[in-house]
Amino acid sequence: MGHNVLITGASRGIGFALARQYLARGSRVIATARNTGGDDLLALQQQYRDQIELLTLDVTSAQEIALIPKTLDKQPLHLLINNAGLYTSSDDCIDTLDSDTWLNEIRVNTIAPFMVTRALRPNLAATGHATVAMISSKMGSLSENQSGGAYSYRSSKAALNAVTRSLAHDLACNSISVVALHPGWVRTDMGGPKAPLDTTVSAAGLKSVLDKVGPDDNGKFLDYTGAQIPW
Numbered sequence: 001m002g003h004n005v006l007i008t009g010a011s012r013g014i015g016f017a018l019a020r021q022y023l024a025r026g027s028r029v030i031a032t033a034r035n036t037g038g039d040d041l042l043a044l045q046q047q048y049r050d051q052i053e054l055l056t057l058d059v060t061s062a063q064e065i066a067l068i069p070k071t072l073d074k075q076p077l078h079l080l081i082n083n084a085g086l087y088t089s090s091d092d093c094i095d096t097l098d099s100d101t102w103l104n105e106i107r108v109n110t111i112a113p114f115m116v117t118r119a120l121r122p123n124l125a126a127t128g129h130a131t132v133a134m135i136s137s138k139m140g141s142l143s144e145n146q147s148g149g150a151y152s153y154r155s156s157k158a159a160l161n162a163v164t165r166s167l168a169h170d171l172a173c174n175s176i177s178v179v180a181l182h183p184g185w186v187r188t189d190m191g192g193p194k195a196p197l198d199t200t201v202s203a204a205g206l207k208s209v210l211d212k213v214g215p216d217d218n219g220k221f222l223d224y225t226g227a228q229i230p231w
Contacts, residue, residue, distance in 0.1 A: 094149070202224050
């Protein structure tokens with residue numbers, strides 16, 4: 001049986017870099033995004049053909065999430081990377097942040113990864129040992145918050161970390177390990193041009209960590225180097 005990986009938010013940034021690296025190592029990749037018609041994904045599809053499947057998925061749509069297991073048709077899934085994320089509040093402060101922005105980040109960053117994972121639980125359980133990776137952020141660590149601000153993004157990732165811990169307990173009976181991962185500060189649309197890491201370096205680190213994840217790592221919060229982050 002081959003190695004099957006599903007990645008959300010795979011059309012650009014870290015998600016795209018992860019898709020490219022898993023394809024290069026021989027995995028079969030199901031790459032999902034709201035728009036799978038971008039040049040980068042189509043180029044990957046042209047290069048890897050039967051090794052990659054492109055699926056349109058808005059992670060906030062219950063209807064589209066429900067279609068994913070039907071499309072996979074009981075295919076075993078060894079790795080689920082919940083990468084799709086949102087940080088539209090980066091320019092907001094205590095005086096300007098509004099509730100709609102906050103709720104939207106919670107919806108994408110916290111609720112959606114849970115819903116996608118729940119929908120794919122049978123596919124993950126079918127492998128005998130699978131891994132779910134939640135792409136979180138060090139900004140979700142309560143202990144590491146030394147600068148304040150970023151209310152909606154920090155709280156959405158802190159909540160995602162809580163979801164990670166609960167799923168780690170609840171899915172252990174299916175031999176599914178769940179981890180939260182900090183990809184570093186990466187030069188993406190979200191991370192901005194001043195970030196010190198490029199997507200290739202971050203993705204390579206994340207992949208190296210995920211290659212080693214086992215039951216003893218279930219429920220941990222790790223960065224792209226494998227170092228553990230305090231909650």
